[in-house]
Amino acid sequence: MALFRMPSLGADMEAGTLVEWLVKPGDVVERGRVVAVVETQKGAIEVECFEEGVVEELLVPLGRKVPVGTPLARIRAPGEPETAPAAPAVPPARAAPPASEPAGAPAPPAPAPAAAAAEPAPAAAPPAAPGPKATPAARRRALELGVPLARVRGTGPEGAITVADVEAAAGAAPAAPAAPPPPAGPAAAERIAAPAVRRGFDPVEMRKAIAAAMSRAKREIPHYYLETVVAMHRALAFLEERNRDRPPPERLLPATLLLKATARALAKTPELNGFWLEGGFRPGPGIHLGWAIALRGGGLVAPAIHDVDRLSLDALMAALRDLVQRARTGGLRSSELSDATLTVTSLGERGAEAVWPVIYPPQVAIVGFGRIVTRPWVDEEGGLVARPVVRVTLAGDHRASDGHLGSRFLAEIEDLLQRPEAL
Amino acid sequence: MSREELERVVVEILAGIAPEADFAALAGNEDLRDALDLDSMDFLNLVIGLHERLGIDIPEADYPKLFTKDGLLDYLAAKA
Known part of the structure; x- marks a missing residue:
């Protein structure tokens, strides 16, 4: 059993906010697959998983900010038997440890989840749920156009949503120039049901x-x-x-x-x-x-x-x-x-x-x-x-x-x- | 294509490169790279956009003619 953890995206990163899951329990993941989107000080980053296997459980709900190294999902290696879901591994909110680990090196172990169950998820945060399957370009386009991905029918491989699908759903001409980021209206919020998602970064x-x-x-x-x-x-x-x-x-x-x-x-x-x-x-x-x-x-x-x-x-x-x-x-x-x-x-x-x-x-x-x-x-x-x-x-x-x-x-x-x- | 239409095309391309750019507010002889903070990658993307939208060839040697708003629109008017 492997744990997919909040990665350290550079020496200056202490914590990140999980804003989107691109996989759900039962999905097979291969090395290098983008499995989640994490909001950091450098903007929204598509996070790749370097484990291989089947996603067994998502451990962190959308919208939760967790320190570097916190387990985000459990991944069952090929051939490994299924196990019962473990206790939630989200540690209580606390000062993030300094990110002393090198860029590119394995993330440090997460704080022990001993008291984890004591902290309930915020009422507003929905349970961890995967978003619809979509290409990264399609996600960006959807964000630009303010189209909730849940309302787009995917025609790509395995039903993945493509840019064309998004544009069709929005009724937008493919050649239209990139629109400025839409205000965070209900449509944008509905897209992934997580707060604080935006294009770009906070200066x-x-x-x-x-x-x-x-x-x-x-x-x-x-x-x-x-x-x-x-x-x-x-x-x-x-x-x-x-x-x-x-x-x-x-x-x-x-x-x-x-x-x-x-x-x-x-x-x-x-x-x-x-x-x-x-x-x-x-x-x-x-x-x-x-x-x-x-x-x-x-x-x-x-x-x-x-x-x-x-x-x-x-x-x-x-x-x-x-x-x-x-x-x-x-x-x-x-x-x-x-x-x-x-x-x-x-x-x-x-x-x-x-x-x-x-x-x-x-x-x-x-x-x-x-x-x-x-x-x-x-x-x-x-x-x-x-x-x-x-x-x-x-x-x-x-x-x-x-x-x-x-x-x-x-x-x-x-x-x-x-x-x-x-x- | 009229000068107004050409200007609209330029504005649309720039929106994808420098979203805050206000092309209309530029003086005719102002260097767009300075005024709109375009680096060489941004400028290349502008040239690529013009090439794709208007179907015109813009040799590298002609780039300096495109550095001001007037120069750019004159060049496009002559070519497109």
Whole structure:
């Protein structure tokens, strides 16, 4: 018997509110399936389950805020006999323990549920009940259009509700632009029968999450900083050539080259790719780059793109577009918020020229790219030329690495950006 | 397509990118990227939206012509 627990979606998360179940008792779940939606300081997150088996019991009612690590559901492994329902495992409300566990590591054990039965669920909270089966995109569309999913007939696989079903139910034209979030009227509330569901995020809560993570970083991590100025004429010429005959949806942004170069350089200096935990360095299980995305209305999330070193530039660009879109409209997945092994922050074409970023604990390094600007440059023959350049910075955790290694890493990024065709 | 129709299309596309954007309130020569806080991904999404809605090709080399409201609408009027 396995317990599916409230995950830790980053070092700054202490608790989350269960706002939607996407499975019901009896459903078969496979690894990676999105089984619930949890409201966090970073907005509503689709939570994946990494157990396999049959959902035996949902333990936490909708609308309940529980600390990280609290069991949310019991999952019976394949072949395991059924058991009688256990006592409810929702612990009494209490101060959430600090989320000391690493991103991506197993959640800490939940507080003992000894006194659990003493605390009745709030009268308004309905018993844990699954929502109708629907694709994540359909859920977002339903929210945008204010259509209760319970009223939509699904035509997808296993009766799942698709975007088309939602739009048909709403009588909306498929090409209609995204509507602003509807006011929290009765229709929106009815959709999942849980309070506090919304698209996007609460800027005040988001600020608290950033404050907690960054305070911890500056308190615990002895940062060192390095900078290298990298000529970008070859990389930009490569992009111009590559994008010239492509329609807009297939064009690459410079960010794809910066990310890919970072990932490839990390493969050569794995000491920068991972976590500082319990007094030691633990290498990351892959090169999963967190991409810092500024949100409208203030705030920042840095969800991960997995295995960047193994993605083609086209696949990386597609992943980037998808990630930015979902970060801004809601719909990030739990693995994306917990898996990053190093974060990259790029200020983009209107940003400052350089950034000295703060490491996101428990990661051990962060890479910053400033705006690409044209500056005087001495070329290989000693001549003075105007060149597009970018200032690349590294903040490293001095407990885990030294400036010598960091310098090699930046030199590798520089070298890779002079050979963009090899990226 | 009239300039008013083109402006409506732009406003609709921008609603999906920068929901709070008030395109109508922009001065004709204002840089939309600054005024509406569009990063390069947002701008690419605007170009993709225009490409898909109007069926026009917008080469990267032409992007600078699209940075102001007047420039954008002039460009679209000439192409669409």
